[in-house]
Amino acid sequence: MKLREIANILDAQLYSCEEKLDDLDIERVGAADMMSDVLAFAKPGMLLITGLNTSQVVRTASIVGISALVIVRKKQVPQETIQAAKMFGIPILHSPLAMYTACGKLFQHDLKDIKSL
Amino acid sequence: MKPTVDHLIDQMQSLFKDLIAKDIMIPNVVSITSDRTLEQAKELMRLKRISGLPVIENDKLVGLVSIEDIIKALEKGEIQERVASYMSIKLVTIKPDDNLPKIFDKFTRHGFGRFPVVNDKGRLVGIITKEDILRSILEEFRLLYVRDKRRSDVLNGEVLNRSLITGEEINKSGADFVFPIDYVEVSLSGVGAARLKEFLLTKGYNEDLVRKIAISAYEAETNVVIHSGSSGNIYCFIYPDYIRVRVEDHGKGIIDVDAAMKEGYSTATDQIREMGFGAGMGIPNMHRYSDKIVIVSESEKGVIVEMQFFLEN
Numbered sequence: 001m002k003l004r005e006i007a008n009i010l011d012a013q014l015y016s017c018e019e020k021l022d023d024l025d026i027e028r029v030g031a032a033d034m035m036s037d038v039l040a041f042a043k044p045g046m047l048l049i050t051g052l053n054t055s056q057v058v059r060t061a062s063i064v065g066i067s068a069l070v071i072v073r074k075k076q077v078p079q080e081t082i083q084a085a086k087m088f089g090i091p092i093l094h095s096p097l098a099m100y101t102a103c104g105k106l107f108q109h110d111l112k113d114i115k116s117l
Numbered sequence: 118m119k120p121t122v123d124h125l126i127d128q129m130q131s132l133f134k135d136l137i138a139k140d141i142m143i144p145n146v147v148s149i150t151s152d153r154t155l156e157q158a159k160e161l162m163r164l165k166r167i168s169g170l171p172v173i174e175n176d177k178l179v180g181l182v183s184i185e186d187i188i189k190a191l192e193k194g195e196i197q198e199r200v201a202s203y204m205s206i207k208l209v210t211i212k213p214d215d216n217l218p219k220i221f222d223k224f225t226r227h228g229f230g231r232f233p234v235v236n237d238k239g240r241l242v243g244i245i246t247k248e249d250i251l252r253s254i255l256e257e258f259r260l261l262y263v264r265d266k267r268r269s270d271v272l273n274g275e276v277l278n279r280s281l282i283t284g285e286e287i288n289k290s291g292a293d294f295v296f297p298i299d300y301v302e303v304s305l306s307g308v309g310a311a312r313l314k315e316f317l318l319t320k321g322y323n324e325d326l327v328r329k330i331a332i333s334a335y336e337a338e339t340n341v342v343i344h345s346g347s348s349g350n351i352y353c354f355i356y357p358d359y360i361r362v363r364v365e366d367h368g369k370g371i372i373d374v375d376a377a378m379k380e381g382y383s384t385a386t387d388q389i390r391e392m393g394f395g396a397g398m399g400i401p402n403m404h405r406y407s408d409k410i411v412i413v414s415e416s417e418k419g420v421i422v423e424m425q426f427f428l429e430n
Contacts, residue, residue, distance in 0.1 A: 065330075
Protein backbone atom coordinates (compact mmCIF):
# COMPACT_ATOMS: atom_id res chain seq x y z
CA MET A 1 0.00 0.00 0.00
CA LYS A 2 1.27 3.43 -0.93
CA LEU A 3 2.17 5.76 1.90
CA ARG A 4 -0.29 8.36 0.63
CA GLU A 5 -3.16 5.93 1.11
CA ILE A 6 -1.96 5.08 4.64
CA ALA A 7 -1.85 8.79 5.46
CA ASN A 8 -5.47 9.12 4.30
CA ILE A 9 -6.68 6.12 6.30
CA LEU A 10 -5.00 7.43 9.44
CA ASP A 11 -6.10 11.02 8.86
CA ALA A 12 -2.43 11.90 9.24
CA GLN A 13 -0.28 14.87 8.45
CA LEU A 14 3.10 14.38 6.77
CA TYR A 15 6.13 16.20 8.21
CA SER A 16 9.02 14.96 6.08
CA CYS A 17 9.99 13.42 2.76
CA GLU A 18 6.94 14.35 0.75
CA GLU A 19 8.56 12.89 -2.36
CA LYS A 20 8.12 9.40 -0.89
CA LEU A 21 4.34 9.60 -0.50
CA ASP A 22 3.70 7.95 -3.86
CA ASP A 23 6.93 5.96 -4.05
CA LEU A 24 6.95 4.03 -0.83
CA ASP A 25 5.07 0.77 -0.83
CA ILE A 26 4.31 -0.63 2.64
CA GLU A 27 3.55 -4.31 3.23
CA ARG A 28 4.05 -4.82 6.95
CA VAL A 29 3.36 -2.79 10.03
CA GLY A 30 4.28 -2.96 13.70
CA ALA A 31 3.47 -0.89 16.78
CA ALA A 32 5.75 -0.37 19.79
CA ASP A 33 6.82 2.15 22.38
CA MET A 34 9.94 0.37 23.54
CA MET A 35 12.90 1.14 21.33
CA SER A 36 14.72 -2.00 22.39
CA ASP A 37 11.72 -4.06 21.28
CA VAL A 38 11.93 -2.32 17.93
CA LEU A 39 15.65 -3.07 17.75
CA ALA A 40 14.99 -6.68 18.63
CA PHE A 41 12.05 -7.47 16.39
CA ALA A 42 11.62 -4.89 13.62
CA LYS A 43 11.94 -5.94 9.97
CA PRO A 44 13.53 -3.77 7.28
CA GLY A 45 10.99 -1.95 5.14
CA MET A 46 8.20 -1.97 7.72
CA LEU A 47 6.07 0.92 8.95
CA LEU A 48 6.26 1.65 12.67
CA ILE A 49 3.40 3.09 14.69
CA THR A 50 4.66 4.53 17.97
CA GLY A 51 3.64 6.79 20.82
CA LEU A 52 7.12 8.27 21.06
CA ASN A 53 7.98 11.54 19.35
CA THR A 54 11.65 12.06 20.25
CA SER A 55 14.46 12.08 17.70
CA GLN A 56 15.45 8.76 19.20
CA VAL A 57 12.65 7.09 17.36
CA VAL A 58 13.98 8.35 14.02
CA ARG A 59 17.46 7.16 14.82
CA THR A 60 16.16 3.76 15.85
CA ALA A 61 14.13 3.58 12.63
CA SER A 62 17.19 4.39 10.59
CA ILE A 63 19.30 1.75 12.33
CA VAL A 64 16.85 -1.09 11.73
CA GLY A 65 15.74 0.09 8.28
CA ILE A 66 12.16 1.11 9.08
CA SER A 67 10.85 2.91 6.01
CA ALA A 68 8.22 5.20 7.58
CA LEU A 69 6.94 6.30 11.00
CA VAL A 70 3.48 7.06 12.31
CA ILE A 71 3.40 9.02 15.55
CA VAL A 72 0.21 8.65 17.58
CA ARG A 73 -0.93 9.81 21.04
CA LYS A 74 1.21 12.98 20.99
CA LYS A 75 -0.12 16.52 20.44
CA GLN A 76 2.87 17.54 18.39
CA VAL A 77 6.11 16.40 16.87
CA PRO A 78 9.22 18.32 17.98
CA GLN A 79 11.21 20.19 15.34
CA GLU A 80 14.29 18.23 16.30
CA THR A 81 12.53 14.98 15.42
CA ILE A 82 11.40 16.35 12.07
CA GLN A 83 14.94 17.55 11.33
CA ALA A 84 16.33 14.09 12.10
CA ALA A 85 13.69 12.49 9.86
CA LYS A 86 14.63 14.77 6.98
CA MET A 87 18.28 13.98 7.51
CA PHE A 88 17.73 10.22 7.48
CA GLY A 89 15.15 10.38 4.68
CA ILE A 90 12.37 8.80 6.75
CA PRO A 91 8.78 10.06 6.24
CA ILE A 92 6.98 10.95 9.49
CA LEU A 93 3.20 10.86 9.71
CA HIS A 94 1.38 12.37 12.67
CA SER A 95 -2.03 10.85 13.35
CA PRO A 96 -4.68 12.02 15.83
CA LEU A 97 -5.94 8.44 16.21
CA ALA A 98 -5.25 6.22 19.22
CA MET A 99 -2.63 3.54 18.62
CA TYR A 100 -5.26 0.81 18.83
CA THR A 101 -7.48 2.47 16.24
CA ALA A 102 -4.59 3.22 13.92
CA CYS A 103 -3.53 -0.42 14.04
CA GLY A 104 -7.11 -1.61 13.58
CA LYS A 105 -7.72 0.54 10.53
CA LEU A 106 -4.56 -0.58 8.76
CA PHE A 107 -5.31 -4.19 9.62
CA GLN A 108 -8.74 -3.83 8.03
CA HIS A 109 -6.98 -2.69 4.89
CA ASP A 110 -5.07 -5.96 4.73
CA LEU A 111 -1.68 -4.75 5.89
CA LYS A 112 0.25 -7.57 7.60
CA ASP A 113 2.28 -7.75 10.80
CA ILE A 114 6.03 -8.49 10.84
CA LYS A 115 5.59 -12.21 11.45
CA SER A 116 3.23 -13.09 8.65
CA LEU A 117 5.45 -12.48 5.67
CA MET B 118 24.16 1.85 62.53
CA LYS B 119 27.07 -0.54 62.93
CA PRO B 120 26.31 -4.17 62.28
CA THR B 121 26.49 -6.41 65.32
CA VAL B 122 29.28 -8.93 65.71
CA ASP B 123 26.76 -11.74 65.25
CA HIS B 124 25.66 -10.23 61.99
CA LEU B 125 29.24 -9.90 60.79
CA ILE B 126 30.02 -13.48 61.73
CA ASP B 127 26.90 -14.59 59.91
CA GLN B 128 28.00 -12.74 56.79
CA MET B 129 31.54 -14.04 57.04
CA GLN B 130 30.32 -17.57 57.43
CA SER B 131 28.36 -17.37 54.24
CA LEU B 132 31.39 -15.91 52.48
CA PHE B 133 33.58 -18.75 53.65
CA LYS B 134 31.02 -21.53 53.76
CA ASP B 135 32.94 -23.45 51.12
CA LEU B 136 35.88 -23.84 53.47
CA ILE B 137 35.75 -27.32 54.94
CA ALA B 138 37.64 -29.05 57.78
CA LYS B 139 39.89 -30.92 55.35
CA ASP B 140 41.23 -27.56 54.07
CA ILE B 141 41.61 -25.99 57.48
CA MET B 142 43.10 -28.82 59.57
CA ILE B 143 46.74 -29.56 60.16
CA PRO B 144 47.27 -33.12 58.90
CA ASN B 145 49.91 -35.55 60.17
CA VAL B 146 49.10 -34.87 63.79
CA VAL B 147 51.57 -35.77 66.51
CA SER B 148 49.82 -38.36 68.67
CA ILE B 149 50.56 -40.88 71.39
CA THR B 150 49.29 -44.38 72.07
CA SER B 151 47.28 -45.07 75.22
CA ASP B 152 49.81 -47.49 76.72
CA ARG B 153 52.51 -44.80 77.05
CA THR B 154 53.11 -43.01 80.37
CA LEU B 155 52.07 -39.47 81.17
CA GLU B 156 55.74 -38.58 81.53
CA GLN B 157 56.34 -39.64 77.90
CA ALA B 158 53.35 -37.54 76.89
CA LYS B 159 54.81 -34.57 78.78
CA GLU B 160 58.20 -34.99 76.99
CA LEU B 161 56.51 -35.21 73.61
CA MET B 162 54.51 -32.03 74.29
CA ARG B 163 57.64 -30.23 75.44
CA LEU B 164 59.67 -31.27 72.41
CA LYS B 165 56.92 -30.43 69.93
CA ARG B 166 55.83 -27.31 71.85
CA ILE B 167 52.21 -28.32 71.93
CA SER B 168 49.68 -28.26 74.74
CA GLY B 169 47.63 -31.34 73.93
CA LEU B 170 47.93 -34.76 72.32
CA PRO B 171 45.40 -37.06 70.73
CA VAL B 172 45.53 -40.57 72.10
CA ILE B 173 45.38 -43.53 69.70
CA GLU B 174 44.50 -47.14 70.32
CA ASN B 175 44.43 -49.70 67.46
CA ASP B 176 44.57 -46.90 64.92
CA LYS B 177 41.51 -45.22 66.38
CA LEU B 178 41.17 -42.00 68.31
CA VAL B 179 40.19 -42.77 71.90
CA GLY B 180 41.00 -39.59 73.85
CA LEU B 181 42.92 -36.37 74.33
CA VAL B 182 45.56 -35.65 76.90
CA SER B 183 46.37 -32.06 77.80
CA ILE B 184 48.90 -30.16 79.94
CA GLU B 185 46.14 -29.82 82.53
CA ASP B 186 45.96 -33.62 82.81
CA ILE B 187 49.75 -33.78 83.23
CA ILE B 188 49.62 -31.20 86.07
CA LYS B 189 46.93 -33.19 87.87
CA ALA B 190 49.03 -36.34 87.58
CA LEU B 191 52.11 -34.50 88.87
CA GLU B 192 50.17 -33.18 91.87
CA LYS B 193 49.15 -36.70 92.75
CA GLY B 194 52.61 -38.10 92.03
CA GLU B 195 51.15 -40.30 89.32
CA ILE B 196 53.24 -39.12 86.35
CA GLN B 197 54.33 -42.69 85.66
CA GLU B 198 50.73 -43.79 85.16
CA ARG B 199 49.46 -44.62 81.70
CA VAL B 200 48.02 -41.96 79.52
CA ALA B 201 44.75 -43.93 79.36
CA SER B 202 44.04 -43.28 83.06
CA TYR B 203 44.18 -39.46 82.83
CA MET B 204 43.11 -38.65 79.27
CA SER B 205 39.76 -37.11 78.65
CA ILE B 206 37.46 -39.48 76.81
CA LYS B 207 34.54 -37.15 76.21
CA LEU B 208 35.47 -36.47 72.64
CA VAL B 209 33.93 -33.88 70.38
CA THR B 210 35.24 -34.43 66.89
CA ILE B 211 34.92 -32.84 63.50
CA LYS B 212 34.39 -34.67 60.19
CA PRO B 213 36.66 -33.86 57.21
CA ASP B 214 33.69 -32.51 55.22
CA ASP B 215 32.24 -30.27 57.95
CA ASN B 216 32.03 -26.67 56.74
CA LEU B 217 33.06 -23.52 58.53
CA PRO B 218 29.68 -22.68 60.12
CA LYS B 219 29.55 -26.21 61.58
CA ILE B 220 33.10 -25.93 62.90
CA PHE B 221 32.39 -22.49 64.40
CA ASP B 222 29.38 -23.97 66.10
CA LYS B 223 31.52 -26.64 67.81
CA PHE B 224 34.04 -24.08 69.02
CA THR B 225 31.39 -21.81 70.54
CA ARG B 226 29.32 -24.61 72.01
CA HIS B 227 32.10 -26.58 73.69
CA GLY B 228 34.75 -23.96 74.36
CA PHE B 229 37.68 -26.32 73.68
CA GLY B 230 40.85 -24.97 72.14
CA ARG B 231 41.26 -27.76 69.59
CA PHE B 232 39.20 -30.37 67.85
CA PRO B 233 40.43 -33.60 66.30
CA VAL B 234 39.26 -34.36 62.77
CA VAL B 235 38.20 -37.97 62.43
CA ASN B 236 37.15 -39.83 59.30
CA ASP B 237 34.30 -42.34 58.89
CA LYS B 238 36.52 -45.17 60.11
CA GLY B 239 37.23 -43.38 63.39
CA ARG B 240 40.79 -42.66 62.30
CA LEU B 241 42.44 -39.39 63.26
CA VAL B 242 43.30 -37.42 60.10
CA GLY B 243 44.04 -33.95 61.47
CA ILE B 244 43.51 -31.35 64.13
CA ILE B 245 41.97 -27.87 64.09
CA THR B 246 42.74 -25.00 66.47
CA LYS B 247 41.36 -21.45 66.37
CA GLU B 248 44.65 -20.32 64.83
CA ASP B 249 44.12 -22.74 61.96
CA ILE B 250 40.70 -21.22 61.26
CA LEU B 251 42.11 -17.72 61.29
CA ARG B 252 44.92 -18.74 58.98
CA SER B 253 42.48 -20.33 56.48
CA ILE B 254 40.27 -17.26 56.48
CA LEU B 255 43.22 -14.97 55.86
CA GLU B 256 44.35 -17.24 53.06
CA GLU B 257 40.88 -17.08 51.53
CA PHE B 258 40.96 -13.29 51.80
CA ARG B 259 44.23 -13.29 49.92
CA LEU B 260 42.62 -15.33 47.13
CA LEU B 261 39.68 -12.92 46.97
CA TYR B 262 42.14 -10.07 46.79
CA VAL B 263 44.09 -11.70 43.97
CA ARG B 264 40.83 -12.31 42.06
CA ASP B 265 39.83 -8.68 42.45
CA LYS B 266 43.24 -7.49 41.49
CA ARG B 267 43.17 -9.54 38.31
CA ARG B 268 39.90 -7.90 37.33
CA SER B 269 41.22 -4.42 37.95
CA ASP B 270 44.29 -5.33 35.88
CA VAL B 271 41.91 -5.93 33.00
CA LEU B 272 40.17 -2.64 33.53
CA ASN B 273 43.23 -0.50 34.27
CA GLY B 274 46.21 -2.05 32.72
CA GLU B 275 47.79 -3.15 29.57
CA VAL B 276 45.13 -5.78 28.97
CA LEU B 277 42.98 -2.86 27.83
CA ASN B 278 44.93 -3.00 24.62
CA ARG B 279 44.06 -6.60 23.96
CA SER B 280 40.97 -8.18 22.50
CA LEU B 281 38.72 -9.63 25.19
CA ILE B 282 37.67 -12.33 22.75
CA THR B 283 40.83 -13.38 20.94
CA GLY B 284 43.51 -11.95 23.22
CA GLU B 285 45.37 -10.40 20.32
CA GLU B 286 46.73 -6.88 20.56
CA ILE B 287 44.47 -4.03 19.51
CA ASN B 288 45.80 -0.71 18.39
CA LYS B 289 42.93 1.64 19.15
CA SER B 290 44.52 4.61 17.44
CA GLY B 291 44.53 2.48 14.30
CA ALA B 292 40.82 1.66 14.48
CA ASP B 293 38.91 1.81 11.19
CA PHE B 294 36.15 3.82 12.86
CA VAL B 295 36.06 5.80 16.13
CA PHE B 296 33.18 7.72 17.61
CA PRO B 297 33.36 9.60 20.94
CA ILE B 298 30.08 9.18 22.82
CA ASP B 299 28.46 12.33 24.21
CA TYR B 300 26.84 11.27 27.46
CA VAL B 301 25.57 14.70 28.48
CA GLU B 302 22.99 14.99 25.70
CA VAL B 303 20.85 11.90 26.20
CA SER B 304 18.83 12.56 23.06
CA LEU B 305 21.98 12.17 20.97
CA SER B 306 22.31 8.50 21.78
CA GLY B 307 22.35 6.50 18.57
CA VAL B 308 24.27 9.04 16.56
CA GLY B 309 27.44 6.97 16.78
CA ALA B 310 25.66 3.79 15.70
CA ALA B 311 24.08 5.65 12.76
CA ARG B 312 27.51 6.89 11.68
CA LEU B 313 28.94 3.41 12.02
CA LYS B 314 26.14 2.05 9.85
CA GLU B 315 26.82 4.65 7.19
CA PHE B 316 30.55 3.94 7.33
CA LEU B 317 30.09 0.18 6.90
CA LEU B 318 27.59 0.62 4.05
CA THR B 319 30.03 2.82 2.14
CA LYS B 320 32.62 0.04 2.61
CA GLY B 321 30.23 -2.22 0.72
CA TYR B 322 29.26 -4.68 3.45
CA ASN B 323 25.97 -6.46 3.11
CA GLU B 324 22.94 -4.74 4.58
CA ASP B 325 21.91 -7.56 6.92
CA LEU B 326 25.34 -7.68 8.52
CA VAL B 327 25.53 -3.90 8.82
CA ARG B 328 22.08 -3.86 10.41
CA LYS B 329 23.12 -6.41 13.05
CA ILE B 330 26.25 -4.42 13.83
CA ALA B 331 24.37 -1.11 13.95
CA ILE B 332 21.70 -2.45 16.32
CA SER B 333 24.30 -3.92 18.66
CA ALA B 334 26.35 -0.73 18.61
CA TYR B 335 23.20 1.33 19.22
CA GLU B 336 22.33 -0.65 22.34
CA ALA B 337 25.90 -0.39 23.63
CA GLU B 338 26.00 3.33 22.90
CA THR B 339 22.66 3.88 24.62
CA ASN B 340 23.94 2.04 27.67
CA VAL B 341 26.93 4.37 27.89
CA VAL B 342 24.67 7.42 27.57
CA ILE B 343 22.02 6.38 30.06
CA HIS B 344 23.96 4.34 32.59
CA SER B 345 27.64 5.21 32.72
CA GLY B 346 27.54 8.92 33.53
CA SER B 347 30.87 9.17 31.73
CA SER B 348 32.35 9.57 28.30
CA GLY B 349 33.06 6.61 26.10
CA ASN B 350 34.08 5.50 22.63
CA ILE B 351 32.86 3.25 19.87
CA TYR B 352 35.67 1.53 18.00
CA CYS B 353 35.29 -0.58 14.92
CA PHE B 354 38.02 -2.77 13.48
CA ILE B 355 37.75 -4.53 10.17
CA TYR B 356 39.47 -7.88 9.68
CA PRO B 357 39.43 -10.29 6.72
CA ASP B 358 36.98 -12.70 8.42
CA TYR B 359 35.10 -10.53 10.86
CA ILE B 360 34.27 -7.09 12.17
CA ARG B 361 34.99 -6.21 15.76
CA VAL B 362 33.07 -3.52 17.61
CA ARG B 363 34.27 -2.37 20.97
CA VAL B 364 32.41 0.13 23.14
CA GLU B 365 34.17 1.41 26.23
CA ASP B 366 33.29 3.84 28.99
CA HIS B 367 34.83 4.92 32.28
CA GLY B 368 31.65 5.19 34.30
CA LYS B 369 29.73 3.46 37.01
CA GLY B 370 30.07 -0.06 35.71
CA ILE B 371 27.61 -2.92 35.81
CA ILE B 372 27.14 -4.23 39.30
CA ASP B 373 25.60 -7.55 38.28
CA VAL B 374 26.54 -8.62 34.74
CA ASP B 375 24.68 -11.92 35.02
CA ALA B 376 21.44 -10.12 35.86
CA ALA B 377 21.99 -7.60 33.08
CA MET B 378 22.23 -10.43 30.55
CA LYS B 379 18.63 -11.43 31.30
CA GLU B 380 15.79 -9.88 29.33
CA GLY B 381 13.72 -7.52 31.40
CA TYR B 382 16.40 -6.63 33.96
CA SER B 383 16.91 -2.88 34.08
CA THR B 384 18.17 -0.18 36.39
CA ALA B 385 17.01 2.69 34.13
CA THR B 386 15.14 5.72 35.43
CA ASP B 387 11.61 6.73 34.41
CA GLN B 388 12.98 9.50 32.20
CA ILE B 389 14.96 6.94 30.23
CA ARG B 390 11.92 4.68 30.01
CA GLU B 391 9.88 7.55 28.58
CA MET B 392 12.40 7.72 25.77
CA GLY B 393 11.66 4.13 24.91
CA PHE B 394 14.67 2.58 26.60
CA GLY B 395 15.26 0.83 29.89
CA ALA B 396 13.20 -2.25 29.03
CA GLY B 397 16.08 -4.47 30.03
CA MET B 398 16.71 -5.55 26.44
CA GLY B 399 20.02 -3.84 25.78
CA ILE B 400 22.52 -6.55 26.57
CA PRO B 401 20.17 -9.36 25.45
CA ASN B 402 19.81 -7.57 22.10
CA MET B 403 23.60 -7.30 21.70
CA HIS B 404 23.80 -10.97 22.54
CA ARG B 405 21.11 -11.76 19.95
CA TYR B 406 22.77 -9.95 17.06
CA SER B 407 26.48 -10.51 17.63
CA ASP B 408 28.33 -13.75 16.96
CA LYS B 409 30.53 -13.38 20.01
CA ILE B 410 30.32 -10.98 22.91
CA VAL B 411 32.42 -10.39 26.02
CA ILE B 412 31.54 -7.82 28.66
CA VAL B 413 34.00 -6.82 31.36
CA SER B 414 32.93 -4.49 34.11
CA GLU B 415 33.65 -3.47 37.64
CA SER B 416 31.70 -1.11 39.81
CA GLU B 417 33.03 2.47 39.32
CA LYS B 418 35.59 1.29 36.77
CA GLY B 419 33.51 1.33 33.62
CA VAL B 420 32.35 -1.20 31.09
CA ILE B 421 33.97 -2.71 28.03
CA VAL B 422 31.71 -4.47 25.54
CA GLU B 423 33.46 -6.29 22.73
CA MET B 424 31.53 -7.96 19.95
CA GLN B 425 32.54 -9.97 16.91
CA PHE B 426 30.52 -10.30 13.72
CA PHE B 427 31.59 -12.88 11.19
CA LEU B 428 31.49 -11.86 7.56
CA GLU B 429 30.04 -15.16 6.35
CA ASN B 430 26.52 -16.44 7.09
